[in-house]
Amino acid sequence: VNKENLTLLMVNDYPDYIDPAEWSAALRIRVPRLEFRLWPERGDPADIDIVMIDKGTPPGFFEGMTRLRAVVYLGAGIDGLLLEDLPPGVGVVRLATRELASEVVQYILLRMLYRQRHVADYATQQISRIWRPIAPAKINETDIVILGAGRIGGWAARLFTELGYPTAVWSRHPKEIANVASFSGPSTLKEALAGRDFVVCTLPLTRETRNILNAETFSWMKRGAYLINVGRGAHLDELALVKALDDGQLSGACLDVFSTEPLASSSPLWTHPGVTITPHVASYWVDSGIGQVAELCEQVRSGSAITNLVDLERGY
Amino acid sequence: VNKENLTLLMVNDYPDYIDPAEWSAALRIRVPRLEFRLWPERGDPADIDIVMIDKGTPPGFFEGMTRLRAVVYLGAGIDGLLLEDLPPGVGVVRLATRELASEVVQYILLRMLYRQRHVADYATQQISRIWRPIAPAKINETDIVILGAGRIGGWAARLFTELGYPTAVWSRHPKEIANVASFSGPSTLKEALAGRDFVVCTLPLTRETRNILNAETFSWMKRGAYLINVGRGAHLDELALVKALDDGQLSGACLDVFSTEPLASSSPLWTHPGVTITPHVASYWVDSGIGQVAELCEQVRSGSAITNLVDLERGY
Numbered sequence: 001v002n003k004e005n006l007t008l009l010m011v012n013d014y015p016d017y018i019d020p021a022e023w024s025a026a027l028r029i030r031v032p033r034l035e036f037r038l039w040p041e042r043g044d045p046a047d048i049d050i051v052m053i054d055k056g057t058p059p060g061f062f063e064g065m066t067r068l069r070a071v072v073y074l075g076a077g078i079d080g081l082l083l084e085d086l087p088p089g090v091g092v093v094r095l096a097t098r099e100l101a102s103e104v105v106q107y108i109l110l111r112m113l114y115r116q117r118h119v120a121d122y123a124t125q126q127i128s129r130i131w132r133p134i135a136p137a138k139i140n141e142t143d144i145v146i147l148g149a150g151r152i153g154g155w156a157a158r159l160f161t162e163l164g165y166p167t168a169v170w171s172r173h174p175k176e177i178a179n180v181a182s183f184s185g186p187s188t189l190k191e192a193l194a195g196r197d198f199v200v201c202t203l204p205l206t207r208e209t210r211n212i213l214n215a216e217t218f219s220w221m222k223r224g225a226y227l228i229n230v231g232r233g234a235h236l237d238e239l240a241l242v243k244a245l246d247d248g249q250l251s252g253a254c255l256d257v258f259s260t261e262p263l264a265s266s267s268p269l270w271t272h273p274g275v276t277i278t279p280h281v282a283s284y285w286v287d288s289g290i291g292q293v294a295e296l297c298e299q300v301r302s303g304s305a306i307t308n309l310v311d312l313e314r315g316y
Numbered sequence: 317v318n319k320e321n322l323t324l325l326m327v328n329d330y331p332d333y334i335d336p337a338e339w340s341a342a343l344r345i346r347v348p349r350l351e352f353r354l355w356p357e358r359g360d361p362a363d364i365d366i367v368m369i370d371k372g373t374p375p376g377f378f379e380g381m382t383r384l385r386a387v388v389y390l391g392a393g394i395d396g397l398l399l400e401d402l403p404p405g406v407g408v409v410r411l412a413t414r415e416l417a418s419e420v421v422q423y424i425l426l427r428m429l430y431r432q433r434h435v436a437d438y439a440t441q442q443i444s445r446i447w448r449p450i451a452p453a454k455i456n457e458t459d460i461v462i463l464g465a466g467r468i469g470g471w472a473a474r475l476f477t478e479l480g481y482p483t484a485v486w487s488r489h490p491k492e493i494a495n496v497a498s499f500s501g502p503s504t505l506k507e508a509l510a511g512r513d514f515v516v517c518t519l520p521l522t523r524e525t526r527n528i529l530n531a532e533t534f535s536w537m538k539r540g541a542y543l544i545n546v547g548r549g550a551h552l553d554e555l556a557l558v559k560a561l562d563d564g565q566l567s568g569a570c571l572d573v574f575s576t577e578p579l580a581s582s583s584p585l586w587t588h589p590g591v592t593i594t595p596h597v598a599s600y601w602v603d604s605g606i607g608q609v610a611e612l613c614e615q616v617r618s619g620s621a622i623t624n625l626v627d628l629e630r631g632y
Contacts, residue, residue, distance in 0.1 A: 099455050102480045110429040113422055119430065122594050129586045131578035131595040139415050159475070164418045262447035270445045278438050279447040 004033060006301050007047040007067075008293075011039040012054050012074075019205065019232075023052075023290060030294040049300050052293065062087055069300045072293060073310065092310040093296055095289050101151045104202070104230055107282040108146075108156045111228050111254040112198055114276075116142065137197065139164040143222075145192050147212070148202035148231065149175040149182070156200065168192055172208070193220045198228065205232040213237060218244040224251040230282040233258040238269060245274040256282040320349060322617050323363040323383075324609075327355040328370050328390075335521065335548075339368075339606060346610040365616050368609065378403055385616045388609060389626065408626040409612055411605050417467045420518070420546055423598035424462075424472045427544050427570040428514055430592075432458065453513065455480040459538075461508050463528070464518035464547065465491040465498070472516065484508055488524070509536045514544065521548040529553060534560040540567040546598040549574040554585060561590040572598040 008027070012020050024036040037043055045064035052072040062068065062085050070091045086092070114120070118134045125132055144160050146153045149169035157180045160167040168181035170192035175182045183192035186208065193199060199221060203209045213229065214237040227250055229236055238259060244250040252274040258267075261280055269275045292308065299306050324343070328336050340352040353359055361380035368388040378384065378401050386407045402408070430436070434450045441448055460476050462469045465485035473496045476483045484497035486508035491498045499508035502524065509515060515537060519525045529545065530553040543566055545552055554575060560566045568590040574583075577596055585591045608624065615622050 099480050102455060103452075106429055106479055107433065109425060110433055110435070113426040114430070114435065117423065117426055117597075119426070119435075122597075123592075125595075126586060126593050129581045133595050133597045133600060136419075136597075136600055139418060159478075163422055164415050265445045270442060276439075277442050279441075279449050281433075281438075281449045281452075284449060284452055 005035060006031065006033060006049050006297055007035040007037065007043075008050045008052065008297065009037045009039060009042060009048050010052040011057065012052075023293075026290045027294060027297070030290070031297040034297060050293075050296065057085065059085065061085060062090075070296060070306055072296065091306045093292075093306060093308050094310045095292055095308075100283050100289055101155060103283045104152045105155045105159065107230060107256065107278075108152075108200055108202070108228060109159060111276070112144070112160075112200070112226075115198075115226050115252065115254075140166065142166070142198070143196045144168070144198045144200065145170060145183075145196040146200045146202060147171075147192075147209075148204065149177070150202070150204070152230075153200075153202035156202065168196070189217065190220045193217060193225075195222050196225060197222060198226050200228045201231040201235055203231045203235060205234055210234050211237055213241070215240040215243065218249050221250065223249055225249075226251055227253040227255075229253070229255050229257060231257060233261065238267070241275075242268050242272060245272060250274070252276070254278070256280055321351060322347065322349060322365050322613055323351040323353065323359075324366040324368065324613065325353045325355060325358060325364050326368040327373065328368075339609075342606045343610060343613070346606070347613040350613060366609075366612065373401065375401065377401060378406075386612060386622055388612065407622045409608075409622060409624050410626045411608055411624075416599050416605055417471060419599045420468045421471045421475065423546060423572065423594075424468075424516055424518070424544060425475060427592070428460070428476075428516070428542075431514075431542050431568065431570075456482065458482070458514070459512045460484070460514045460516065461486060461499075461512040462516045462518060463487075463508075463525075464520065465493070466518070466520070468546075469516075469518035472518065484512070505533065506536045509533060509538075509541075511538050512541060513538060514542050516544045517547040517551055519547045519551060521550055526550050527553055529557070531556040531559065534565050537566065539565055541565075542567055543569040543571075545569070545571050545573060547573060549577065554583070557591075558584050558588060561588060566590070568592070570594070572596055 010020055010023065020038050027036060028034055046066050048065050049067055050070050050072060051068065052074060054074040065087065068087055068090050070093055071086065072093045072095060074095055117136050121134055143166045145168045146157050147170050149157060149171035153169055153171070154175060154177055157167050157169050157177055161179045168183060169175055169177065170183040170189060172184060174184040201213060203212065211234065213227065213235050218240060236255070241250070241253055245253065254276040255269065256278045257280055263269065263277065269277060296306065326336055326339065336354050343352060344350055362382050364381050365383055366386050366388060367384065368390060370390040381403065384403055384406050386409055387402065388409045388411060390411050433452050437450055459482045461484045462473050463486050465473065465487035469485055469487070470491060470493055473483050473485050473493055477495045484499060485491055485493065486499040486505060488500060490500040517529060519528065527550065529543065529551050534556060552571070557566070557569055561569065570592040571585065572594045573596055579585065579593065585593060612622065
C-alpha cells in the first residue's frame with residue numbers, strides 16, 4: 001500500500017485541552033507528507049485516510065470518504081459516535097484523552113490545595129522544627145471560578161464542588177453542572193470573577209479569550225485572589241500580572257504556560273515571590289496522545305494492522 | 317432549667333475520622349459537669365440529654381430517653397436516621413462532618429500529588445530559572461492502596477479512581493467501591509500492600525491497627541513506596557520508618573500524626589530528607605465540630621434555643 005500522501009481531518013468541537021494548531025504542528029513534524037485538515041475545511045472527502053473527532057459527527061459526515069481507514073476518537077466513551085454511519089471496515093481508535101484531562105485536573109487541584117493548605121509555610125516551619133498549625137481558609141468560604149467549562153474545567157468544577165468549595169464556571173455557552181454557578185459570555189465575566197479567592201484559567205485560545213487575564217480583569221477580581229493558568233500563555237498579560245502582584249491586587253499566581261516558552265531567563269516571573277512556575281507540564285503526557293496518532297498514521301500508510309482499536313460491540 | 321449535670325451518649329459505628337476518646341477529652345474540658353457515655357455503655361436512658369450518632373440507630377433506641385433534647389447527627393445526610401422513633405420535640409443537629417472528611421481527603425490528594433507531580437523539584441528548578449519538564453509516573457501505572465475505607469478512605473479511593481489511578485482499599489470488612497479492589501482482614505494485608513506506589517493510612521486506632529506500619533509491613537511494600545499517614549501516630553513505628561527510608565525500602569513519607577504531639581524537637585523525623593511533617597492539620601477544623609457540640613451542650617443546659625437544627629421535612 002505505502003501511500004505517498006496521507007490526509008487527516010480533525011473535527012474539534014470541544015477544544016479545551018486539545019489545540020488543533022499544536023496537534024497539526026506536532027503531527028506534521030512526526031509524519032512525513034501529512035495533509036492536516038481542520039473541519040469544517042474538509043476538502044475532497046475521497047482524500048481522507050483518518051478522521052479525528054471529539055464529540056459526535058453530523059449525519060452523513062462520512063459520505064464520500066471512500067479511502068477512510070480509521071476514526072480517532074478523542075473522547076472518553078464512544079457514546080457520541082454515530083456508529084450507523086461509519087463505513088464498514090473502518091477502525092475506531094480511542095486516545096487516552098481522559099488521562100490527559102485528568103492530568104490537568106490534578107494539576108489544578110494540586111496547585112489550589114498547595115496554596116490553600118499552606119504547604120510552603122509548613123516546609124519552612126519543618127526546617128526550624130516548628131510545630132504550628134496554620135488555619136486554612138474554611139472550605140465553604142473559599143470561592144473558586146473556573147474559566148472554561150469543557151472537559152477539564154467542568155471536571156475540576158465538579159471535583160471542587162464535591163469537596164465543598166463554592167464553585168462557578170465561566171464559558172462561552174451556559175453549562176449545567178450540579179451545584180456549580182454558570183456564567184456565560186463576555187458580559188458576565190466581571191460578575192464571574194468578583195469575589196473569588198481562586199481564578200483558574202482552562203480556556204482554549206481564541207480571539208475572544210486572548211489576553212483575557214489583563215489589568216482590567218485583575219481589577220475585577222477580589223483583592224488577594226490567586227490565579228492559576230493552565231490555558232495558554234497568550235491568555236495572560238504577564239507584565240500586568242507582575243504589577244497586580246506588586247500592588248497586592250493578586251496575592252499569587254501559579255503559571256504553567258507562557259507567552260514565550262521556554263520562559264526567558266530574563267523574565268521577572270522567575271524570581272517574583274508571588275509566582276510559581278512550572279514548565280508546561282500540567283498535561284505532560286499530551287505528547288503521548290500525539291505519539292499515538294503519529295503511530296496510527298504510519299500504520300495506515302503502510303497498510304499494517306491498526307492498534308488500540310475500540311471494540312464497538314463492547315463500546316470501549 | 318440550668319441543669320447541674322449533662323449526659324451525652326455517643327454512638328460511633330464509623331469511627332474513621334472521629335475518635336471518641338478525643339471527643340470525650342475535648343468536650344469534658346469545654347463543658348463542665350458533662351457525663352460522656354460511649355455506646356453500648358448506655359447507662360440509665362432517663363439521664364441522657366444529648367445523643368451523638370453517626371449512622372442509624374437500632375429500633376427502640378430512644379426508648380426511655382425521657383430527658384432527651386437533641387440528637388447530633390455526624391453524617392452528611394440524615395437518611396440513616398430512624399425518624400419515626402425520634403421522640404417528639406427532640407431537635408436534630410447536623411455537624412459539618414462532611415467538611416471535616418473533605419479536609420482529610422484533600423490533604424491526601426494534595427500530598428500524593430505533591431509527590432507524584434514533582435512539586436519540590438520544580439520549586440528548586442525555579443530558583444535557578446531552570447525550565448525542565450520532569451515526567452510524572454503515568455497515572456495508570458501508579459498504584460495506590462488506602463488502609464481504611466470509611467468515609468475518608470472510601471472517598472479518597474473513589475477520587476483517585478475517578479482520576480484514573482489503580483486503587484485498592486484494605487479494611488476490616490469488605491467494601492464495594494466501583495473499580496476499587498477491596499481487601500479485608502489481617503490475612504490480606506500483605507497482598508494489599510504489595511506493589512503499591514502509595515500507601516495511605518486512614519485507619520481508626522484499634523488493638524488490631526496499632527503499630528500496623530512497622531518493619532515487617534514495610535518489607536511487604538514495593539521498594540520505593542511512599543507513605544502518607546493521616547490515621548494516628550500510634551499506627552506507625554517511627555524508628556522503623558527512619559530505618560526503612562535509610563535502607564531505600566520506602567522513598568518517602570508524609571506524616572500528619574505522631575506518637576507524641578507536638579513532635580519533640582529531638583525527633584530524627586524533623587530533619588530526615590525523606591520525611592514531610594505537618595502538625596496534625598489534615599483535619600484542622602475538627603475543633604470546630606467539637607466546638608459545635610460544646611455550644612449545643614450549653615444551649616441544652618440553659619434551656620435556650622438550639623441552633624443548627626436540621627429541617628426534618630426538607631431532610632437537611
